[in-house]
Amino acid sequence: MDEHTDQTRKPRADAVRNRERVLEAAKAVFNAGGPEASLEAVAKRAGVGIGTLYRHFPTREDLFEAVYRREVEQLSEFAEQLKSAKDPVDALRRWLRSGVEFVATKKGMVAALALAVQSGSELHAFSFERLSKAIGSLLDRAAAAGAMRADVSPEDLLRAFFGMCYMHDQPGWQSSVLRMLDVFVDGLRVQPVPKPKARASKAAKPAAKRKR
């Protein structure tokens, strides 16, 4: 009866408890020591053996994913709330700004995501998909309203955003990023101006160091 019609046992209480402990420890350790912190330190802090940690989270990325999934979810939800805002460009700007604050408080997340990107992990795929979808509607709305150029994808935007945030441990990064995001959003607006000067849109290939 109940939900165990498929003859699965109830999960063991100690397993559930330990999983939770590991997660909490990981959060603390990663936030303090960066995403390369020792997994054995995590296990020790959680009060479990290293084997237990690996059973629950076979790879480092699995652990990241479990730790940061919730955060990504939050960011996405905020984007979805903004869908009802009046000015779509302003909504986008607000999302980006709140993203900066978010990053500022969850220091570990960007580093973890950056690492995830490089290893093409699950976390990266999930995060990008989730966030892209959430932002996509903001972008679409703005583009449909003619308030913003339409050739920029949510993925582009995310890359730029997280890229900028990646420098987040230098002094003054926050105001720098905010400044850059303003520039960026300004650039996103549809330009009614084809050429205030020389429009360098043709493939201005620099005479730099190209092979051949």
Place this chain on the structure above:
Amino acid sequence: MDEHTDQTRKPRADAVRNRERVLEAAKAVFNAGGPEASLEAVAKRAGVGIGTLYRHFPTREDLFEAVYRREVEQLSEFAEQLKSAKDPVDALRRWLRSGVEFVATKKGMVAALALAVQSGSELHAFSFERLSKAIGSLLDRAAAAGAMRADVSPEDLLRAFFGMCYMHDQPGWQSSVLRMLDVFVDGLRVQPVPKPKARASKAAKPAAKRKR
């Protein structure tokens, strides 16, 4: 007499040779295996003992610095050449575009720089200083000409640029970054302060992901 007035001996020939070998090996190994590749692999490839490697380059960052300093120099020089260009905004755009190509060929560099940023290393300091100076004059010129907003520092720009390039191992990163840079440069132009105009004409590039 000659240049050794300060009673320094001539450097030993084997030392010079080994240093060069290590550098070359490091270049190859880092480009192939990323900046976290094993230093012992580097030593082996160079045909020297691990001790020799560490004597010449006490830290991993020292090795990065030696490997990538030349590349940074090249990028800086190109920026300096562009100082004589007519349109300063266009010059900036060209520099950024050539930067993308540069990154595309020197895959290891961005990762190394990214790592350097996080550890606040020498390489980072040097690169930022050198590049900032080179770009700074471009920015100043553009700002002085009234063609571009003046509240964006070279450091800001570099952060944004390298941040965007950091995603450089995803499919299609290059066109994505180019797109983003265009947006960015557009945003940098001094705004005649357009409120969101409702016109989308040039934004009609939906299937235009192809290189020209």
Place this chain on the structure above:
DNA sequence: GAAGATACGGAGGTAGCCTCCGTTTAACAA
């Protein structure tokens, strides 16, 4: 050619990764 400075190399101590398996413990049935 000898002396002395300089550089070489790799053994070895440390640390973190991850696997494997004997032991323990919780869930379920009787």
Place this chain on the structure above:
DNA sequence: TTGTTAAACGGAGGCTACCTCCGTATCTTC
């Protein structure tokens, strides 16, 4: 309760990489 059994636990141990240290080899200089 108690017995059975599947599931989870923990940590020893093998591996790899980091980095230091110092006896030995090699180069420069005189």
